[in-house]
Amino acid sequence: MVGIVSYGIYIPRWRIKVEEIAKVWSQDPERYKTNLLVDEKSVPSIDEQQLIDPIVIQLFTEYCNIIPDETVLEIGPGIGNLTEFLLEKARYLICIENNPKYIPVLHERFKNSSKLKIIQHDALKAYLPIHDRLVSNLPYKITEAVFQRTLRLKFKTATFIVPERFSKTLLAKQSEQDYSKLSWLSQLFYNTTQHENVSPKAYLPETRIQTTIITLKPKKDLTEVEKTLKELVRQGDKYTKNALREALIKSEICSTKKKARKYINDLNIKQRTLQSRVSRLSLQDLQTIEEKITG
Numbered sequence: 001m002v003g004i005v006s007y008g009i010y011i012p013r014w015r016i017k018v019e020e021i022a023k024v025w026s027q028d029p030e031r032y033k034t035n036l037l038v039d040e041k042s043v044p045s046i047d048e049q050q051l052i053d054p055i056v057i058q059l060f061t062e063y064c065n066i067i068p069d070e071t072v073l074e075i076g077p078g079i080g081n082l083t084e085f086l087l088e089k090a091r092y093l094i095c096i097e098n099n100p101k102y103i104p105v106l107h108e109r110f111k112n113s114s115k116l117k118i119i120q121h122d123a124l125k126a127y128l129p130i131h132d133r134l135v136s137n138l139p140y141k142i143t144e145a146v147f148q149r150t151l152r153l154k155f156k157t158a159t160f161i162v163p164e165r166f167s168k169t170l171l172a173k174q175s176e177q178d179y180s181k182l183s184w185l186s187q188l189f190y191n192t193t194q195h196e197n198v199s200p201k202a203y204l205p206e207t208r209i210q211t212t213i214i215t216l217k218p219k220k221d222l223t224e225v226e227k228t229l230k231e232l233v234r235q236g237d238k239y240t241k242n243a244l245r246e247a248l249i250k251s252e253i254c255s256t257k258k259k260a261r262k263y264i265n266d267l268n269i270k271q272r273t274l275q276s277r278v279s280r281l282s283l284q285d286l287q288t289i290e291e292k293i294t295g
Contacts, residue, residue, distance in 0.1 A: 050078050051137050051161070053202035060135075061085040063195050063213055064159045070132035073155075075123045075146065076139055078102055080109050086135065087113060094131065096123045124149060134158035140209070144182065150216065151189055152234050157217050164210040167194050181283040188229055190216040225293050227251035232289070236279035243278045244289070253293075267292040 051057055060082065066072060066089040077083045077095040079102060086093050087110070094117045097103060106118050119126065124145050134155045138146055143162050147170075150158055165178075170186040171194060172178035186192055195213040200206040222230070231247035232240075245260040254260040264274070269292060273285050281289075 049203035049205060049207055051081055051198075051202060052204045053199070056198055056202040057082055057085050059196070060137075060159065060161065060213055061089060063215055064089070064133055064135050065157060065215075066090050066133055070156075071130070072133045072135060073128060073131035075134070075136035077106060077118075078137075080106050082135070082137060083110065083116070087116060090133075091115065093117070094119065094129050096121055096126060096128070098122045128153060130154075132156050135160070137161040147182070147186075151185065151230075155218070157215050159213065159215045161198060161211050161213055164197060164212045167192075167212045167214050170214070181286065184283055184286060185233065186216075188226060188233070189219060191219055192216055224251050224253050225290065228253060228293060229286070229290060232278060233286075236277070238278055239274070240276055240278050240281060240285075240289075241274040244274075 051060075064072070064086070066086070068089070069091050071092045071094065072086055072090040074083060074086060074093060074095045077097055078099075080095075083093065083095060083106070092115045095106065096119045097106065098121065100120060103118065103120050110116050110118075117129075124142060128149075132155060134150065134153065135158070136146065138160050140163055143160075143166055146160075169178050169180055169182050170192050172180070172183045174183075193215045195215065198211045198213060200208070200210075219226070228244075228247045228251040231250045232243050235243035235246065238246075241264065244264055245254075245257060248254040248260040248263055249257065254263050267289075269289060273281065273288070276285070
């Protein structure tokens with residue numbers, strides 16, 4: 001008789017030494033080894049490093065520029081190392097964590113705090129409560145997606161730890177190789193500041209890529225063209241022709257739908273572009289629209 005005994009199991013190849021785990025919790029490494037009966041522990045993903053360096057955490061918190069009467073939203077608190085410092089600064093802190101294994105850790109660690117709300121949800125899908133400051137040691141795989149979501153949020157500043165390459169893309173000049181649609185969007189919406197790099201040793205386990213701290217500050221005193229482009233981009237699911245018409249009205253370039261339709265016809269934009277959804281417009285498409293509106 002032949003049958004399937006087992007489909008096997010998956011054990012991630014990434015590892016953390018027990019000594020490192022003990023260090024995070026300020027415990028005796030030998031006692032941890034004895035109790036756990038292992039020398040190292042598997043790590044589910046290279047995207048789940050915890051920030052453990054108190055100096056880096058303190059610097060990050062200072063870059064957030066939190067005022068005592070403000071509400072802060074933290075995406076992906078993990079075990080709460082950054083959360084602990086943020087609580088000292090904010091009037092109220094909201095944490096959104098998607099990984100269920102961290103929820104009981106956060107509840108236990110901050111059980112005595114009356115100014116913390118912990119939400120288990122995917123930050124890319126969840127309703128994000130009103131907040132003054134947005135902060136996160138962003139998981140690499142959702143860095144760009146979170147950035148895209150910020151385009152529809154209102155906040156004073158957003159301070160993130162991101163891959164250094166991502167930061168370079170946001171800050172790239174049009175003449176540089178790294179310049180992309182992401183650069184165009186970033187520079188339309190924000191004044192971006194790159195503060196300083198974070199050592200791989202600031203994480204547990206250590207990262208394999210260089211990361212850096214950045215702050216996004218929404219631009220003010222926009223021109224009519226900039227207002228139009230922002231309103232256009234925020235309507236990502238709409239067809240460009242409809243979204244552009246609404247954007248022209250909101251930016252007060254046009255006062256009615258009839259005038260907006262005529263304005264768009266006069267721009268002589270390709271039908272292929274107008275019939276595409278805004279989210280699928282290329283960098284060249286967006287630059288063409290910008291040039292035609294600017295005149």
